[in-house]
Amino acid sequence: MTNETETEQTPEHVPMMQQILDNPFLLLFLGVTIPTVLYILWGVMEVASIPLAD
Amino acid sequence: MTAETVVGVGRRAAAADFRTCPYTGLKVDAAAQTLIKANAVAAVVFLLIGGLMGLLVALTRWPAVHLLPADWFYLVLTGHGANVLLFWIIFFEIAVLYFASAVLLNCRLPAPKFAWLGFALMVVGAIITNVVVLQGESSVMFTSYPPMMAKPNFYLGLILFAVGALIGCAIFFATLAIAKQERTYEGSIPLVTFGALTAAIIAVFTIASGAIILIPTWLWSLGLIGEIDPLMYKVVWWAMGHSSQQINVSAHVSIWYMVGALLLGAKPLSEKVSRTAFFLYILFLQLASAHHLLAEPGLTASWKIVNTSYMMYLAVLGSMIHGLTVPGSIEAAQRKNGYDKGVFEWLRKAPWGNPAFAGMFLSLVMFGFIGGISGVVLGTEQLNVLMHNTIYVPGHFHGTVVTGTTLAFMAGTYLVLPLIFQREIVWPKLAKIQPYLFGIGAAGISLFMMGAGTLGVARRHWDITFSDAELSFAHSAGAFLMMGLNGVFAILAALGGAIYVLVVVGTVLFGKKITAGHKLTFPLHAGGGAAVSQYGSHATTKLPGTIVLVAIFFVCFVLYYFINWKYLSELWLFR
Numbered sequence: 001m002t003n004e005t006e007t008e009q010t011p012e013h014v015p016m017m018q019q020i021l022d023n024p025f026l027l028l029f030l031g032v033t034i035p036t037v038l039y040i041l042w043g044v045m046e047v048a049s050i051p052l053a054d
Numbered sequence: 055m056t057a058e059t060v061v062g063v064g065r066r067a068a069a070a071d072f073r074t075c076p077y078t079g080l081k082v083d084a085a086a087q088t089l090i091k092a093n094a095v096a097a098v099v100f101l102l103i104g105g106l107m108g109l110l111v112a113l114t115r116w117p118a119v120h121l122l123p124a125d126w127f128y129l130v131l132t133g134h135g136a137n138v139l140l141f142w143i144i145f146f147e148i149a150v151l152y153f154a155s156a157v158l159l160n161c162r163l164p165a166p167k168f169a170w171l172g173f174a175l176m177v178v179g180a181i182i183t184n185v186v187v188l189q190g191e192s193s194v195m196f197t198s199y200p201p202m203m204a205k206p207n208f209y210l211g212l213i214l215f216a217v218g219a220l221i222g223c224a225i226f227f228a229t230l231a232i233a234k235q236e237r238t239y240e241g242s243i244p245l246v247t248f249g250a251l252t253a254a255i256i257a258v259f260t261i262a263s264g265a266i267i268l269i270p271t272w273l274w275s276l277g278l279i280g281e282i283d284p285l286m287y288k289v290v291w292w293a294m295g296h297s298s299q300q301i302n303v304s305a306h307v308s309i310w311y312m313v314g315a316l317l318l319g320a321k322p323l324s325e326k327v328s329r330t331a332f333f334l335y336i337l338f339l340q341l342a343s344a345h346h347l348l349a350e351p352g353l354t355a356s357w358k359i360v361n362t363s364y365m366m367y368l369a370v371l372g373s374m375i376h377g378l379t380v381p382g383s384i385e386a387a388q389r390k391n392g393y394d395k396g397v398f399e400w401l402r403k404a405p406w407g408n409p410a411f412a413g414m415f416l417s418l419v420m421f422g423f424i425g426g427i428s429g430v431v432l433g434t435e436q437l438n439v440l441m442h443n444t445i446y447v448p449g450h451f452h453g454t455v456v457t458g459t460t461l462a463f464m465a466g467t468y469l470v471l472p473l474i475f476q477r478e479i480v481w482p483k484l485a486k487i488q489p490y491l492f493g494i495g496a497a498g499i500s501l502f503m504m505g506a507g508t509l510g511v512a513r514r515h516w517d518i519t520f521s522d523a524e525l526s527f528a529h530s531a532g533a534f535l536m537m538g539l540n541g542v543f544a545i546l547a548a549l550g551g552a553i554y555v556l557v558v559v560g561t562v563l564f565g566k567k568i569t570a571g572h573k574l575t576f577p578l579h580a581g582g583g584a585a586v587s588q589y590g591s592h593a594t595t596k597l598p599g600t601i602v603l604v605a606i607f608f609v610c611f612v613l614y615y616f617i618n619w620k621y622l623s624e625l626w627l628f629r
């Protein structure tokens with residue numbers, strides 16, 4: 001890659017969706033956060049809020 | 055390549071030792087190559103152990119044979135689940151991760167010593183768990199629900215194994231970062247690597263969830279913690295248990311694309327569409343974990359429905375996309391290769407004698423028809439009650455992890471042997487029939503377990519005659535027949551599995567070393583190396599064959615879905 005093509009590849013020229021898909025660590029963040037919130041945290045809160053029998 | 059890239063590569067060349075693959079033109083880092091070999095060999099060893107255990111389980115559940123006594127049945131069933139579902143699959147997946155990062159990106163594998171540490175932890179963990187299972191008193195099945203308690207080392211082995219696998223994922227991410235920094239590829243990573251990235255992301259969530267739940271459970275079995283709440287356990291455990299299946303799906307879909315590319319020069323129909331499908335997996339696939347808890351009273355309908363319906367269908371959409379684009383890309387490639395007559399010449403003239411292709415295509419078809427359709431039915435809250443905890447459930451997941459993942463990994467092995475081990479496959483005639491034998495056997499066990507489950511046979515049950523029950527109960531003759539047929543097909547599947555192990559071990563030990571100019575018994579496409587490692591689509595919509603196949607799939611899907619609703623409506627009368 002020469003310097004010209006490098007400047008051509010500045011973020012403005014790459015479509016937003018492609019930028020997201022080209023960023024493995026952003027994907028990692030999304031892929032861990034979404035299930036942690038929707039499945040684990042929400043699920044655990046529901047279980048924790050079941051009243052105890054006495 | 056420009057001067058700068060060459061300099062970048064050159065600077066590192068001292069640290070890494072590359073060879074160039076004569077068939078694909080890819081640069082293969084020696085450390086990555088050895089690690090891929092080690093992980094693949096370990097995978098096959100555990101498949102052998104676990105597969106044998108599967109056969110013993112199936113022979114016990116064959117009423118006329120009823121091979122093992124009850125305590126051994128549960129012991130072997132526990133060992134079967136752990137060895138095949140965890141050890142075979144995850145060792146192979148680590149090999150896939152190293153291949154898809156270092157090899158496909160022409161990059162060195164950073165910190166190979168660390169990768170070996172991960173491998174060692176995985177081996178030690180798998181051995182510890184196997185030993186403790188075989189000692190008895192840990193027959194808790196691979197789900198290990200409390201209050202059933204295994205010996206502490208059962209959990210410890212799994213934890214060590216998981217830490218080792220996490221190291222493998224870390225090495226994968228590090229390789230992506232280094233490849234980008236050292237500019238060993240241009241533009242976006244190849245689709246197969248993107249699929250592997252999807253698998254690795256899901257793996258991180260899977261392993262973290264596993265640690266969150268298995269570490270306290272281990273402490274509990276050591277007596278350091280008073281109790282583990284069973285429902286809490288189930289919620290967190292399934293974040294691991296289900297998500298690990300989604301690592302498998304992502305990995306085997308990548309292998310489908312890889313086999314298509316290497317053997318036929320197939321490029322995705324649209325990089326954008328296929329990547330979006332993987333992106334849907336990253337976002338939504340793991341939420342489907344909730345389908346394992348549909349019958350639990352302690353969780354609300356909102357939690358269940360949001361996770362298993364709204365969100366999960368977006369992930370199913372991802373699978374539907376792959377189900378269209380994988381055969382579509384193969385059709386497009388074959389038409390370009392000259393098989394352009396009629397609707398199905400491309401499929402008829404496909405390399406059916408090449409076990410990599412045969413295994414891959416059978417995996418694709420059976421994963422969709424058997425595992426996929428039954429999975430959506432089971433994952434629907436209302437329909438789930440029809441089959442919950444029956445042997446329909448193992449029927450369904452043998453359709454996914456055996457006919458889907460395992461068969462795809464077997465297919466991939468027929469490429470790993472010549473390209474990474476650099477050995478010519480021994481006994482090619484046996485290798486040719488292997489995917490068919492294993493595929494038919496695995497399809498049989500899936501379908502007959504599903505059939506028996508529909509008739510009410512329970513899963514994980516040693517005695518379907520209820521011989522010592524206070525109140526007698528008799529299953530229909532059909533249910534017994536199904537369990538017998540399951541046993542017959544289990545023998546076929548085991549035979550197919552044994553041939554696979556034989557061919558792999560034979561090739562690794564005695565296969566002819568591949569030297570320059572050697573012509574492969576099962577040849578690759580001339581443009582395969584480029585197709586698998588470069589970004590690019592084969593945009594076409596002239597895919598009549600694929601459209602017919604997809605239409606057949608949808609008709610089956612819709613019919614089966616409605617049959618189950620009809621069946622439910624007959625059981626569930628509102629009067």
Ligand code: HEM
Pocket residue numbers: 105106108109111112115131132134135138139143195196197445448452455456460499512513514515543544545547548551
């Ligand atoms: C020779 C091939 C195989 C045969 C004959 C076989 C047969 C069986 C049978 C009969 C069951 C017991 C069902 C029950 O009683 O509940 C079972 C369970 C299971 N199988 Fe297989 N299987 C094979 C290969 C595999 C493979 C390759 C995998 C994974 C990749 C797998 C994963 C499992 C799992 C996870 C269970 C559930 C264990 C449990 O309930 O704890 N099987 N298998």
Ligand SMILES: [Cu+2]
Pocket residue numbers: 295296299342343345346
């Ligand atoms: Cu699941």
